Structures are given as C-alpha cells and as structure tokens.
Amino acid sequence: MAAARWKYINIAIExxxxxxxxxxxxxxxxxxxxxxxxxxxxxxxAEDDSSVVVVCSGQPHFSAGADLKERAAMDDTEAARxxxxxxxxFQSIAELPQPSIAAVNGAAIGGGAELAxxxxxxIMSDNVRFGLSEVSLxxxxxxxxxxxxxxxxxxxxxLDLIYTGRIIDARExxxxxxxxxxxxxxxxxxxxxxxxxxxxxxxPLALRAAKRAVREGMEAAIAEGLAIEGSAYxxxxxxxxxxxxxxxxxxxxxxxxxxx
Numbered sequence: 593m594a595a596a597r598w599k600y601i602n603i604a605i606e607x608x609x610x611x612x613x614x615x616x617x618x619x620x621x622x623x624x625x626x627x628x629x630x631x632x633x634x635x636x637x638a639e640d641d642s643s644v645v646v647v648c649s650g651q652p653h654f655s656a657g658a659d660l661k662e663r664a665a666m667d668d669t670e671a672a673r674x675x676x677x678x679x680x681x682f683q684s685i686a687e688l689p690q691p692s693i694a695a696v697n698g699a700a701i702g703g704g705a706e707l708a709x710x711x712x713x714x715i716m717s718d719n720v721r722f723g724l725s726e727v728s729l730x731x732x733x734x735x736x737x738x739x740x741x742x743x744x745x746x747x748x749x750x751l752d753l754i755y756t757g758r759i760i761d762a763r764e765x766x767x768x769x770x771x772x773x774x775x776x777x778x779x780x781x782x783x784x785x786x787x788x789x790x791x792x793x794x795x796p797l798a799l800r801a802a803k804r805a806v807r808e809g810m811e812a813a814i815a816e817g818l819a820i821e822g823s824a825y826x827x828x829x830x831x832x833x834x835x836x837x838x839x840x841x842x843x844x845x846x847x848x849x850x851x852x
Contacts, residue, residue: 598629603636608792609785610643610690619656622678622703626659631681638688641851644792644799646688647784648711649695650704654720657702660729678703678735682710686736686807689800691791695784696720697777701759706733709740712803714770715784716762717777722770723759743810745769795833796851801825 597603600616612633614620637646658678663671685692685707694711700722708714708722716722724733724741732738733754742750745768753760765771775783791799805824809817828834832852840847 598633600626601629601633603633605640605643607789608642608644608796609647609788610637610640610645611647611649611785612637614648614650614655617652619653619699620650620704621656621659621662623659623662624674624677627674627678627681631677631684634681634684634688637690638684641796643690644796644851645788646690646692647695647788648685648692648707649781649784650697653698653704654694654696654700655704655707656699657704657725675734678706682706682735685710686740689803691799691803693784693788695780696722696771697780701725702733703735706735706737706740708770709744710736713772713787714765715773715775715780715787716765716771717775717780718762719777720762720765720771721759722762722765723757724754725757725759727755728757795828795837795847795849797831797833798828801828 600614600620602613602615604611604613614626614630616623616626620626637643663674666674692711692713694708694714696708696714697717698719698721700708700716700720702723702725705722705724724737726733726737733741738750738754741753744750749768752758760768762771762774766774773783773787801824805821809820812820833847833849836847836849
C-alpha cells in the first residue's frame with residue numbers, strides 16, 4: 593500500500609515500518625479535523641499488509657491534548673460527540689493488528705497522554721511532560737485514560753495522577769512504567785526506528801498473533817487467556833512463514849518472511 597498524506601497526518605512506509613506523524617503546530621492540539629484524519633489514517637494502516645510495525649510520533653510535540661478553544665465553542669451535544677470520536681479513534685489505534693510504538697516527545701497531556709497509552713509500547717525523550725489533567729477542567733479523562741492507565745501502572749498510581757492532574761517528567765514516567773524506554777530528545781526518532789526494525793525482522797503473522805494473544809488475554813481470566821493463546825498459536829501452524837522459520841534455522845540463514 594502506498595504512503596498517504598493528509599493535512600495534519602503523514603504516513604511514510606519504509607522497510608516494513610509505517611511511521612505516522614502528527615503535525616499541527618504548535619502543540620498538535622486534537623481538533624475535529626485532526627481526529628478525523630487520525631481515524632482515517634488508522635483505518636488505512638489497519639488494512640495495510642506491507643507494514644509490520646507502526647510508529648506513532650508528533651512534531652514538534654506529541655500532543656498537548658484537546659483543542660480547548662474549539663471545544664469551548666461546542667454545545668453539549670457536539671462536545672459529547674467529539675469525545676466519543678476521540679475515544680473510538682484511540683481504540684482503533686489500540687486494535688491495530690500491527691504492534692505499535694509511541695515515540696513521545698515534548699507535551700503528552702490529556703488526550704495526548706491517552707493517545708500514547710493506546711499504543712503497545714512507549715519510547716519517551718527526556719523532555720517529555722506527561723499527565724492526565726482533565727480534573728482541573730471539570731471533566732475526567734474520556735478517551736481511554738481511566739481504563740488504560742490503571743491497567744498499565746496499577747490503580748493506586750493511576751488514581752494519584754488522575755485525581756491530582758499532575759504533570760510528570762520523563763524520568764518519573766520511566767519509574768512508573770509509563771515509558772518502556774527513555775532516550776535523549778535528539779535520539780528519539782532513531783531509537784524508535786531501531787526498535788521497530790528489530791521487531792519487524794520477525795515473522796509478520798507471528799507478531800500480529802502475539803499482539804492479539806497478549807491484548808485479549810490480559811482482559812480475560814487465566815484459563816480463557818490460555819485458550820486465546822492456543823488459538824493464536826494454532827493460527828500459525830499452517831503458515832508458510834512457520835515452515836520458512838524452521839528451514840532458516842536448519843540452514844543457518846536469515847528467514848525470508850512472506851507474511852503467509
């Protein structure tokens with residue numbers, strides 16, 4: 593599938609890695625137009641068999657959250673619809689069949705933090721400011737934050753951040769487990785691509801099956817989770833890539849994956 597371009601979203605695909613970049617200066621505020629484009633871009637990637645890993649990034653900031661000026665002009669119905677659209681968009685990102693990496697720099701606040709949480713892994717630069725500050729505006733995180741954050745770092749730590757609306761730095765993100773890797777700002781892009789490249793060297797169908805097993809299994813009791821794992825494993829047994837993996841191991845060479 594060819595690379596695509598929208599006004600605020602760009603997708604570039606190279607070496608089986610799709611880099612989705614948000615660019616709505618100065619802080620990538622989540623406007624109606626941006627969220628609409630992000631949903632379209634996510635739908636585009638979900639159908640893209642040429643990309644094995646997705647990297648989600650933002651320039652010059654990851655995202656400072658909702659466009660509050662736009663939101664203030666909405667009536668109650670419009671505001672509720674907007675939040676629903678953002679929540680659905682981020683759920684679509686979470687449900688991408690490909691593993692996803694959030695390359696987080698600068699502000700990741702409110703909806704921006706929730707976007708990062710929707711990705712499978714988060715690499716953060718040392719200049720990150722992260723927080724769910726919605727209670728200071730008389731609302732709560734409404735795009736997955738109240739659900740994904742406690743699942744990631746535990747209820748107590750999540751409630752600390754949600755109840756206070758605190759903005760934390762990159763180091764605390766790493767300590768809490770919000771950041772899987774922490775790098776200097778100048779190395780963020782290269783570090784995210786390096787991790788994506790390492791992941792993309794593996795069998796595409798196996799990566800997708802592993803993601804499905806982990807994500808669906810985490811929401812289930814252990815017995816059901818094991819059944820989900822078994823189903824995901826069984827789906828790979830008849831694939832050409834499984835045969836290729838065994839042949840490459842026997843012949844002591846790199847596998848040539850076909851995604852079949």
